[in-house]
Amino acid sequence: MALRGNLRDITFTQILNLINLAKKTGTLIVEGPGQTAQVSFREGKLVFAQIEKEESNLATVLNKAKKLSANQYRAIMQHGSAISDKELGLMLINAGYISKADILLSIQQHCVDIAHRMFTWMEGFFRFENDMLPPDNRINVRLDLENLIIEGSRQLREWEQLQDEIPSLDMALKFIDRPGADLKNINLSVEEWRVVSFINPKNSMKQIAHATKMSDLNIRRIIYGLLQAGLVEIVRPSGQAAVAKIRSFPTENKEEQKSLVNRLINRIRSL
Amino acid sequence: MQTVKMVVTGPFSAGKTEFIQSVSEIDVVSTERKISSRGERAVKEATTVAMDFGRITVDDDLVLYLFGTPGQKRFDFMWEILSEGMLGFIVMVDSTRPETYREARTILETFRAYAPTPYVVAANKQDKEDAWDIEDVRHALRLDPKVKLLPCVATDRDSVKKVLLELLYSILAEMDNGKRK
Numbered sequence: 001m002a003l004r005g006n007l008r009d010i011t012f013t014q015i016l017n018l019i020n021l022a023k024k025t026g027t028l029i030v031e032g033p034g035q036t037a038q039v040s041f042r043e044g045k046l047v048f049a050q051i052e053k054e055e056s057n058l059a060t061v062l063n064k065a066k067k068l069s070a071n072q073y074r075a076i077m078q079h080g081s082a083i084s085d086k087e088l089g090l091m092l093i094n095a096g097y098i099s100k101a102d103i104l105l106s107i108q109q110h111c112v113d114i115a116h117r118m119f120t121w122m123e124g125f126f127r128f129e130n131d132m133l134p135p136d137n138r139i140n141v142r143l144d145l146e147n148l149i150i151e152g153s154r155q156l157r158e159w160e161q162l163q164d165e166i167p168s169l170d171m172a173l174k175f176i177d178r179p180g181a182d183l184k185n186i187n188l189s190v191e192e193w194r195v196v197s198f199i200n201p202k203n204s205m206k207q208i209a210h211a212t213k214m215s216d217l218n219i220r221r222i223i224y225g226l227l228q229a230g231l232v233e234i235v236r237p238s239g240q241a242a243v244a245k246i247r248s249f250p251t252e253n254k255e256e257q258k259s260l261v262n263r264l265i266n267r268i269r270s271l
Numbered sequence: 272m273q274t275v276k277m278v279v280t281g282p283f284s285a286g287k288t289e290f291i292q293s294v295s296e297i298d299v300v301s302t303e304r305k306i307s308s309r310g311e312r313a314v315k316e317a318t319t320v321a322m323d324f325g326r327i328t329v330d331d332d333l334v335l336y337l338f339g340t341p342g343q344k345r346f347d348f349m350w351e352i353l354s355e356g357m358l359g360f361i362v363m364v365d366s367t368r369p370e371t372y373r374e375a376r377t378i379l380e381t382f383r384a385y386a387p388t389p390y391v392v393a394a395n396k397q398d399k400e401d402a403w404d405i406e407d408v409r410h411a412l413r414l415d416p417k418v419k420l421l422p423c424v425a426t427d428r429d430s431v432k433k434v435l436l437e438l439l440y441s442i443l444a445e446m447d448n449g450k451r452k
Binding site for chain 1 (some may be wrong): 273274275294327328329330333335356357358373374376377380381383384386387388413415428432435436439440442443446
C-alpha cells in the first residue's frame with residue numbers, strides 16, 4: 001500500500017524513521033503550510049531536497065553557503081542559467097573556484113536546512129512515490145538519516161513546548177513597564193536584538209518573523225526567552241480589529257449596554 | 272428575549288463544571304464522558320467533552336448563559352466556537368495542581384487571541400490545604416498585576432458570585448474607559 005497520509009497523524013520524523021528502516025528509494029512529497037517539499041531518498045539515505053517555488057539550483061545553494069559572491073552568483077544566473085548543476089559544478093571545480101567537497105557539503109547543508117524546516121510542519125498531506133528520483137542533472141548527496149531523526153525528535157519536543165507557551169503569532173509584544181528592567185544590562189544575541197528592534201504593540205509576532213526572515217520556530221524560541229526573562233509581554237496588536245465577529249451585546253447603544261451589565265450585576269448579587 | 276454569554280475555561284479538572292453548577296438555575300447541561308486516559312482518570316472519573324451549559328435568568332427580557340469549555344486539549348477545537356460573542360471569560364485554575372499552570376497560561380493566551388473581551392482568573396480550591404497562595408499563583412501564571420486573580424471555591428455559591436461580579440465590574444470599567452465597542 002502506498003505510503004501516504006497527513007503529518008497530523010504521522011510526523012515527518014516518523015516518516016524518516018520508516019524510510020531509514022525500510023531502506024526505501026523514492027521521493028517524499030509533502031504539502032506543508034503554503035509550500036510543497038520534495039525529499040528524495042536512495043536505499044534509505046537522503047539524496048536531495050527542494051521546496052517548490054524556491055530556487056534550489058547549485059548556484060543558489062552555493063551562494064547561500066557563501067561559497068559564491070553576490071557578483072559571481074549574478075553572473076551565473078544571467079549567463080549560465082541554462083546549464084545543469086552537474087555542468088556548473090564541473091566548471092567551478094575546473095576553474096579552481098571551489099572544491100568538490102565544498103559543493104557536496106553545501107548541498108548537504110541545503111538538504112538538512114529543508115528537513116529542519118519540515119520538522120516544524122505539523123500538518124500537511126504527504127505521499128511517497130516509490131522509485132521516483134531527482135532529475136539526472138541534479139547533484140545528489142548521501143546523507144544518513146539517523147542524525148536527522150534525532151535532531152527532528154528534539155525539535156519536535158521543543159516545538160510542542162513553544163507552541164504551548166506561544167500559541168498564536170498573531171499577537172504583538174510590548175516591553176514590560178517594570179522598574180529595574182533595563183535592556184542595556186542584558187546580553188542579547190544578534191538575532192535577539194533584531195527581534196527586539198521590532199517590538200512594538202503595532203507589530204504582530206508574525207510580522208516580526210517576516211521582517212527578520214525567521215522561521216516560526218526561531219521567532220518562538222527568541223520570544224520565549226524574552227518572556228521568561230520578564231522583558232516583554234504578549235498583547236493584542238494595536239489598531240487591529242477585534243477577532244470576535246459575533247456581537248457580545250444584543251444592542252449597539254452604549255447606555256443600553258451599560259444598563260444591561262448593571263442588571264446582570266444586580267441579579268448576580270441577589271443570587 | 273435578549274441573551275448574553277460568558278465563558279468559563281481552564282485546564283482539565285480545574286473545576287469549571289462545579290463553578291457553573293453553583294450558580295446555574297437549571298441543572299447544568301453537561302456533556303461528560305468517562306475518561307479513557309489512565310493518567311487523567313487518576314484525577315477524576317469523567318470530563319466535559321463538548322461544553323457545560325448553565326443559565327441565569329436576569330429578568331423577563333434578559334438571560335445570561337454560562338458556557339464551560341472542555342478541559343482536555345484534544346477538544347480545543349470547541350474553544351473558538353464557544354468564545355464567539357462572549358461578554359467576557361473566566362480562566363479557572365486548580366490552585367493545588369501547579370503542573371496545570373502552564374496549560375492555564377496557554378488557554379488564557381488562546382482566548383485573548385480569540386476576542387479582546389475582559390477576563391478574570393479564578394484560583395480554585397483555595398479551601399484545600401495544599402493550595403498555592405494567590406500571589407504565588409500569580410507569579411507562576413506570569414499574570415500582570417493589573418489582571419484580576421481571585422481566590423475561589425467553585426462549589427461555594429458566594430465565592431462563584433464574587434468571581435462573576437468582578438468580571439462584570441471589569442466589563443463595566445472597560446466600557447467607561449471607552450475601549451468596548
